[in-house]
Amino acid sequence: MNKYIPTREDALQLLKEYNPDDSLIKHALAVEGVMRYMARKNGEDEEKWGIIGLVHDIDYYKYPEQHCQKSREILEEKGWPEEYIRAVVSHGWGICSDVKPETTLEKTLYTIDELTGLVVTTALVRPSKSVMDMEVKSVKKKWKDKSFAAGVNRDIILKGAELLGADLSQLIEDTIKGMREVAEEIGLKGNF
Numbered sequence: 001m002n003k004y005i006p007t008r009e010d011a012l013q014l015l016k017e018y019n020p021d022d023s024l025i026k027h028a029l030a031v032e033g034v035m036r037y038m039a040r041k042n043g044e045d046e047e048k049w050g051i052i053g054l055v056h057d058i059d060y061y062k063y064p065e066q067h068c069q070k071s072r073e074i075l076e077e078k079g080w081p082e083e084y085i086r087a088v089v090s091h092g093w094g095i096c097s098d099v100k101p102e103t104t105l106e107k108t109l110y111t112i113d114e115l116t117g118l119v120v121t122t123a124l125v126r127p128s129k130s131v132m133d134m135e136v137k138s139v140k141k142k143w144k145d146k147s148f149a150a151g152v153n154r155d156i157i158l159k160g161a162e163l164l165g166a167d168l169s170q171l172i173e174d175t176i177k178g179m180r181e182v183a184e185e186i187g188l189k190g191n192f
Helices: 008-018 022-041 046-055 069-077 082-090 104-124 136-144 154-164 168-180
Strands: none
Touching (some): 008 022, 022 046, 022 104, 022 168, 046 082, 046 104, 069 082, 082 104, 104 136, 104 168, 136 168, 154 168
């Protein structure tokens, strides 16, 4: 029996079907970019990591009150592999899901979902409006200001870093590098 393995095109089409909102699509592309970067860095399957990053918020626009629960339904209905579905659902651990991130992929998605939000917001207040010239210290400075990007849950980022056994500064650097690869698509190339 052949198991369905989604392609990036499948994932992008599904994302756009459920998310007409441009900012949610840019967020998905940012998370995909960082997931691909992190997969390469860890010697993992870049395509799988990227696709999961791309659809991680598949249900958020239409079903914000059922976030992560509806994701499972949508992806199961489309025949997606359980490994992909579990990873998507686990990114909401402790907020809207009781599925704890276990694999490196899941822990990475859990952590960088929030972290990309902080990096985006930091980029938007820079004169260049770009991630291309951003440094870790810029993000860390904004991190300390709790009123800046108040919607970003810093505790999740810290918990994710702990799950990964990773240094926060390194995670921020990796997130910036991953987002640089998709800067054009996410509107953060700025003046470069």
